[in-house]
Amino acid sequence: MGVLIEQFPLYVSGFLQTLRICVFAAIGSLVLGTILAAFRVSPVPPLRAIGAAWVTVFRNTPLAVVLFAVAFGLPELGINGSYFWFGVAGLTFYTSAFVCEAVRSGINSVPAGQAEAARAMGLTFTQSLSSIILPQAFRTVVPPLGSVIIAMIKNSAIAGAFGIGGDLFSVGVSLTSAQGYAAAGTLFGVLLGYLVLTIPAGIGLARLEKKLAVAR
């Protein structure tokens, strides 16, 4: 356990790097996932097809394969960047498929009667969407969206392992491999870093869930 104290600055920098990856990927995947969900429920067939294809591809491919494909593929398309951004992009693409499905199922869970009632009262499409459908969909979307983001925090370790470097997991790997610290103690510190992120997220999520829960 001495590792954690001796190498504390390294752990902190790893934690911050993980946090950076997670913040960028979370924002990216929430935005991209919501757009894709809008595609999937839109009345325009080509957009629906893109949404469906995106989800099928990224939900069924392992994150490691996505990351390698992004890192090798984007430069060939003329998009160059650091491994950090390729890692974030891979994690974003992968997570956005899950975000899309969560948002879509939230919209689907709103009973048709709600929209019909809104129409009957003479609300326009935009009005019924913004004040009837989406507020209700949001409530159902929050719990699954929260677990998607928590899973994403854990998946950031894969992005680290694949070569972003400097994140919590990579710190653990270099401390055990190169510097010869005992694996158990070192990895315990790494784990602690992830739990600091995931446990409060889980508790916050449970609170939010309770607050948003309504009988339907």
Place this chain on the structure above:
Amino acid sequence: MAATSVLFDAPGPKARTRTLISSIVAGAIVLAVIVLVIVQLASQGQFTAARWGPLLDPTNGDFGPVWTLFGNALVATLTAAVLTLVFALVIGTLLAMARVTASKTWRWLVVGVVEFLRGVPVVIAIFFAARVLPQVGLDLSILWYLVIGLTLYNCVIIAEIIRAGINSLPRGQAEAGYSLGLTRGQVLRSILLPQAFRVMLPALISQLVVIVKDTSLGFIISYEEFVRTANIIIQTLQNPIQTYVVVAVIFILINYGLGKLAEFVERRLSRNKKTAIDPADAEEPELVGAGG
């Protein structure tokens, strides 16, 4: 399309025209992007026979060796996935039973273990197994480190799936058992668990998709599954994009098939209602996340 019926009225002639126009515009944009990507890739020489031949052309000299490697990778992946599934099912069932039957003083321990393991990233569990076990004198083959790492995470997920299944059963099922004079363990074994498995079969198959995907993390400890195999192939053939496209397609085929199987089982189960509860009504735990 349930979504369409919630959000939109049946389109009239004007709306149909608008949809048609936006379809054409969107289709044109999509097509343009695809063409642009293809032109760009072609200009980088990504469509040459030298790069695709070893993967797709049986007359190519490298075709045989490459697909032998992929075959081995498939066997390696499926071996790890099946072993993980078996162990995770056994341990997960025991954990779920412990959580349901344990007295209050012991239950917090089970809950603690489950919650802790759920928070552990799978990569770390695998890396941990590969690094810590040899240090405590357990020298196993790489396959077992991968299986142990994957099982650590998946057994608690399966435990939660089964627990959710048990909780979704009507109380009358257990009560009927008790009134027949069965003990707690007997009720659990012969009444609740069989039904919970049935109800949760679709969720369990979906979890298998996650397990299959996660075996790819074996590359971190040099287990020769698809990602590691792909990296070996790339070193000689220098065709990363093509190789990864093939690997991705293999995974998509396997997992899409499993996903369809889960949907099929779910439909079948909700059609012939021999169980006390409809799988569609059983609340699935929020575990399906982003695949571990």
